[in-house]
Amino acid sequence: QVQLVESGGGLVQAGGSLRLSCAASGLTFSSYTMGWFRQVPGKEREFVAAVTWSGGSQYYVNSVKGRFTISRDNAKNTVYLQMNSLQPEDTAVYYCAAASKSNRGSWRIIRTYDYWGQGTQVTVSS
Numbered sequence: 664q665v666q667l668v669e670s671g672g673g674l675v676q677a678g679g680s681l682r683l684s685c686a687a688s689g690l691t692f693s694s695y696t697m698g699w700f701r702q703v704p705g706k707e708r709e710f711v712a713a714v715t716w717s718g719g720s721q722y723y724v725n726s727v728k729g730r731f732t733i734s735r736d737n738a739k740n741t742v743y744l745q746m747n748s749l750q751p752e753d754t755a756v757y758y759c760a761a762a763s764k765s766n767r768g769s770w771r772i773i774r775t776y777d778y779w780g781q782g783t784q785v786t787v788s789s
Contacts, residue, residue: 677750761778
């Protein structure tokens with residue numbers, strides 16, 4: 664079965680950095696666009712970043728542009744989210760998601776994605 668396992672979350676001070684990883688198994692990784700979403704208790708899950716199956720295109724929510732970088736290693740079946748200049752408002756549970764390249768719809772929308780990880784907590788202290 665498909666598994667997406669996130670790691671790399673933790674507690675960091677404002678201005679610091681973290682790198683999240685998501686290891687995928689049970690799917691043809693290079694045929695899936697990979698996305699990162701985040702969720703704060705009481706709020707809807709929101710799009711953060713996505714990278715297309717070949718790695719050729721990346722998409723970001725405006726609030727993280729210039730601070731976060733999404734990348735992937737198809738040889739390792741892993742997607743990364745490098746997060747720099749973290750701010751308290753970045754505190755959330757971060758989820759990795761996979762969407763088949765044949766899916767129609769925006770990579771920014773939750774329902775486009777087929778599989779989800781369990782999430783990893785990121786806490787940024789002020």
